[in-house]
Amino acid sequence: MLRTRVAPALLALALAAVPTTSHASGFAIFEQGAKGMGFAGAFTSQSDPSSIFHNAAGIAFVKGTQIYFGGTLIAPSSDFTGANPFPGEAVTETGDAGVIVPPTFDFTHQLSDRLVLGLGVHVPYGLRTRWKNRETTYTGRFISKRAEVQAISINPSVAWKLADRFAIGGGLDIRRSKVELDRNVGVINPFTLSAVDVAAVELVSDHATDFGFNLGFLARPSDRFSVGASYRHKVKQEFSGTADFNRLSTGNSQLDALVALTIPAGPVGVATEIEFPSLLSVGASYQWDEWTVAGQVDFHNWSSFDTLPLEFEGRPDLSGEVQEDYENSRIYRIGLERKLGERWALRGGYYYDETPSPVESVSPLLPDADRHGIALGFGFQSGRWSVDVANWYLIFKDRSTEGVNRDNYNGLYHSRAELFAVTVGYGF
Amino acid sequence: MHIRNLTVAAVLAAALSAEAQVTLTAYASVGDSLTAGFSSGALVESHQRNSYPALIARQAGLAGFEQPWVTEPGIPAELALVQLVPTTIIAPKSPLLGSPRNLALARPYNNIAVPGATVVDAYLDTGRAGLPPANFILRALGTQVQQASALRPSLITLWIGNNDVLGAAVSGRAIEGVTLTPRTTFRQYYTAVVEDLSRSGARIVAANLPDVTTIPFVTTIPPVVVNPTTRQPVLVNGQTVPLIGPTGLLASNTLVTLGASSLLAQGIGIPKELGGTGAPLPDQVLLDANEVAIIRDVTAADNNAIRDICAAKNIPVLDANAILADFAAGNRSVGGIDLDSSFLTGGIFSYDGVHPGDLGYAVLANEWIKLINSSLGINLAEVDLNPFLFRSSASTRGPRTGFEFTREAWEQLLATFPPVDGR
Numbered sequence: 083m084l085r086t087r088v089a090p091a092l093l094a095l096a097l098a099a100v101p102t103t104s105h106a107s108g109f110a111i112f113e114q115g116a117k118g119m120g121f122a123g124a125f126t127s128q129s130d131p132s133s134i135f136h137n138a139a140g141i142a143f144v145k146g147t148q149i150y151f152g153g154t155l156i157a158p159s160s161d162f163t164g165a166n167p168f169p170g171e172a173v174t175e176t177g178d179a180g181v182i183v184p185p186t187f188d189f190t191h192q193l194s195d196r197l198v199l200g201l202g203v204h205v206p207y208g209l210r211t212r213w214k215n216r217e218t219t220y221t222g223r224f225i226s227k228r229a230e231v232q233a234i235s236i237n238p239s240v241a242w243k244l245a246d247r248f249a250i251g252g253g254l255d256i257r258r259s260k261v262e263l264d265r266n267v268g269v270i271n272p273f274t275l276s277a278v279d280v281a282a283v284e285l286v287s288d289h290a291t292d293f294g295f296n297l298g299f300l301a302r303p304s305d306r307f308s309v310g311a312s313y314r315h316k317v318k319q320e321f322s323g324t325a326d327f328n329r330l331s332t333g334n335s336q337l338d339a340l341v342a343l344t345i346p347a348g349p350v351g352v353a354t355e356i357e358f359p360s361l362l363s364v365g366a367s368y369q370w371d372e373w374t375v376a377g378q379v380d381f382h383n384w385s386s387f388d389t390l391p392l393e394f395e396g397r398p399d400l401s402g403e404v405q406e407d408y409e410n411s412r413i414y415r416i417g418l419e420r421k422l423g424e425r426w427a428l429r430g431g432y433y434y435d436e437t438p439s440p441v442e443s444v445s446p447l448l449p450d451a452d453r454h455g456i457a458l459g460f461g462f463q464s465g466r467w468s469v470d471v472a473n474w475y476l477i478f479k480d481r482s483t484e485g486v487n488r489d490n491y492n493g494l495y496h497s498r499a500e501l502f503a504v505t506v507g508y509g510f
Numbered sequence: 511m512h513i514r515n516l517t518v519a520a521v522l523a524a525a526l527s528a529e530a531q532v533t534l535t536a537y538a539s540v541g542d543s544l545t546a547g548f549s550s551g552a553l554v555e556s557h558q559r560n561s562y563p564a565l566i567a568r569q570a571g572l573a574g575f576e577q578p579w580v581t582e583p584g585i586p587a588e589l590a591l592v593q594l595v596p597t598t599i600i601a602p603k604s605p606l607l608g609s610p611r612n613l614a615l616a617r618p619y620n621n622i623a624v625p626g627a628t629v630v631d632a633y634l635d636t637g638r639a640g641l642p643p644a645n646f647i648l649r650a651l652g653t654q655v656q657q658a659s660a661l662r663p664s665l666i667t668l669w670i671g672n673n674d675v676l677g678a679a680v681s682g683r684a685i686e687g688v689t690l691t692p693r694t695t696f697r698q699y700y701t702a703v704v705e706d707l708s709r710s711g712a713r714i715v716a717a718n719l720p721d722v723t724t725i726p727f728v729t730t731i732p733p734v735v736v737n738p739t740t741r742q743p744v745l746v747n748g749q750t751v752p753l754i755g756p757t758g759l760l761a762s763n764t765l766v767t768l769g770a771s772s773l774l775a776q777g778i779g780i781p782k783e784l785g786g787t788g789a790p791l792p793d794q795v796l797l798d799a800n801e802v803a804i805i806r807d808v809t810a811a812d813n814n815a816i817r818d819i820c821a822a823k824n825i826p827v828l829d830a831n832a833i834l835a836d837f838a839a840g841n842r843s844v845g846g847i848d849l850d851s852s853f854l855t856g857g858i859f860s861y862d863g864v865h866p867g868d869l870g871y872a873v874l875a876n877e878w879i880k881l882i883n884s885s886l887g888i889n890l891a892e893v894d895l896n897p898f899l900f901r902s903s904a905s906t907r908g909p910r911t912g913f914e915f916t917r918e919a920w921e922q923l924l925a926t927f928p929p930v931d932g933r
Contacts, residue, residue, distance in 0.1 A: 170894035224846025272854035275867040336594040
């Protein structure tokens with residue numbers, strides 16, 4: 083594992099706005115610029131400064147020096163209805179993710195007719211699942227009360243026009259990530275032969291910094307037609323950190339004494355790892371008069387996310403792994419734009435995002451589901467300034483655990499999300 | 511959406527198994543203590559209420575599922591955890607006994623299972639000998655098999671044979687024909703039981719026998735000297751110190767039953783150098799490797815008999831052996847709470863170390879329900895475990911000094927397992 087200190091100022095910018103959530107399936111995030119979002123993310127074959135994320139070759143067609151920055155306001159909501167045998171039909175639970183704002187920042191600079199440099203800061207992966215009443219009555223608290231993953235990508239990029247209508251590009255993906263997991267420990271109370279909370283564990287990892295890369299090409303065989311493909315490599319990150327065990331009194335001093343023999347109190351070193359998946363996007367777009375239509379397929383290699391190991395230092399008895407066994411998944415995107423005069427553009431689109439999560443892994447930690455995304459947006463341009471605004475409405479398919487959840491925590495998850503993004507551009 | 515899916519699933523399941531489908535109108539259960547809802551050394555209504563047959567009946571919405579209710583503190587008196595640390599004490603709640611309160615029922619009980627019953631008893635015993643608990647359950651109205659058939663049920667569950675092997679584990683003596691029913695006898699009577707029950711016209715679902723050498727009654731106490739404060743083995747020169755048995759130091763694979771704990775507390779079985787008396791533990795609290803092998807061998811033979819006999823009659827068999835093995839291996843959890851075969855902390859077994867507690871019976875009921883659903887083509891909901899897993903009646907009883915599994919508790923439990931029929 084490589085650990086370095088990089089670009090502290092950029093990092094500060096990225097961290098300032100972090101808490102993130104997952105709004106592509108798994109815990110990928112595709113909300114990297116409101117213009118691309120207006121096309122429902124079908125942007126691999128198009129070009130603006132956010133191409134640093136979507137397809138580095140795209141910045142080869144961006145003129146001059148550009149700054150493009152903004153954020154996405156994400157308001158997710160989810161609820162859960164229990165099933166027998168556990169937690170039971172009478173149980174309903176509610177998500178508590180709050181409103182979260184992943185940032186996006188891109189900078190491009192044209193060195194020559196053919197060579198463009200860029201720097202992007204994005205949040206390509208992120209997750210926040212939190213549940214209401216998690217310190218008290220939440221029935222999933224022994225599995226996960228709160229899970230957060232924050233992955234920031236600092237992405238210095240270069241793009242080169244091999245010909246007027248053909249460019250390649252690539253970038254170094256400096257990935258800085260962190261994991262936080264909270265849950266309770268429950269044991270059987272010998273006095274009641276039923277379960278009781280004995281500790282609250284808060285696991286916080288240090289930031290891990292690792293490296294990946296991305297590559298792409300963009301071709302414009304005619305004025306109207308363009309086609310592109312982009313690949314972002316997987317990044318395996320090993321995290322070390324601390325799990326803080328806060329003992330909870332059971333109200334029974336004898337049981338507390340017994341628990342003290344087996345459950346630690348205070349911080350315990352912990353290690354985990356996540357292999358963030360690779361992503362291949364292939365897209366094409368067609369332009370005629372004031373219309374542009376774009377289509378894209380993303381191939382997300384989620385099979386790299388097979389387990390979430392948790393190794394507690396000196397405590398093999400507490401160590402283990404969360405089995406995930408994700409499967410490779412695809413996302414299908416289509417977007418449309420109509421220009422209204424020189425300044426305005428209206429956009430809309432749709433995508434269908436397959437969940438990589440097998441039904442056994444659908445849990446309070448990651449209650450993932452297939453989803454439909456409906457995009458609406460507009461762009462406005464005036465002189466050196468541009469503003470893009472987009473709104474995504476995500477309709478998740480209801481996801482039942484079909485009685486086979488690995489933790490025997492079964493029921494139906496129902497989620498929705500509203501995303502609102504504003505990105506401001508300035509050209510020098 | 512959810513409801514629609516369930517409905518579709520139910521319709522599909524019903525369509526696929528239209529032939530096999532049975533309407534559950536009446537249900538009878540034949541068996542032993544495990545079927546009677548015996549828990550913590552007692553037959554008592556607070557636990558009978560959660561016997562797996564009672565839970566199945568509840569999930570099926572069957573009104574009037576009658577059991578031979580016994581009032582507090584049970585017959586025998588229920589065992590309780592008196593103290594956990596420093597010494598764990600388990601003792602009867604009361605010197606008194608409960609009494610049957612449903613004796614006047616003018617028909618057989620739906621749950622006709624008799625604690626202590628062997629397969630021979632299920633076929634022959636009518637309770638005429640006047641000994642409890644058979645006398646107040648069977649009431650001289652016929653055998654278990656006869657009474658279950660007399661109810662004209664649409665479903666009979668049959669889980670018999672545990673006492674044909676269990677007595678050997680609990681009494682620390684494994685002798686086929688003395689503490690274990692001879693395998694030929696087992697096969698003969700099991701066949702007869704199934705034959706007669708089949709004649710009732712009911713759908714029958716059976717269960718096989720678990721490996722009784724994995725129950726906490728015989729797995730909790732290690733065969734070495736343990737420091738009662740740390741609960742860790744005492745080390746001398748880095749080595750554990752074996753307990754003393756009738757033929758010398760115990761081998762590391764000897765099982766020591768909970769019956770030894772009151773003796774260990776007096777220093778029996780512990781070397782003089784470590785503060786014990788140096789006297790040996792009696793054979794009846796020990797199962798050596800040979801005895802364990804005999805019990806497992808007979809269990810396997812009996813399970814083969816159950817498999818063969820049931821297969822011939824097209825009777826599905828619940829693999830209770832595999833389910834208990836799963837718990838013994840620590841492979842189960844519910845909602846992040848680990849459930850296993852550990853004594854007191856495993857969540858499955860009650861204070862007698864032999865029978866399940868309420869949560870254990872509920873888990874077991876769900877295993878039955880899954881098999882009943884798939885084999886009868888019906889769709890009973892599984893039991894909601896939430897109220898079993900999270901109930902708040904935590905109480906600290908006043909500390910007192912005493913033994914771990916008290917002598918009274920042990921003798922009471924031994925009495926639950928009368929000698930088997932040796933014929």
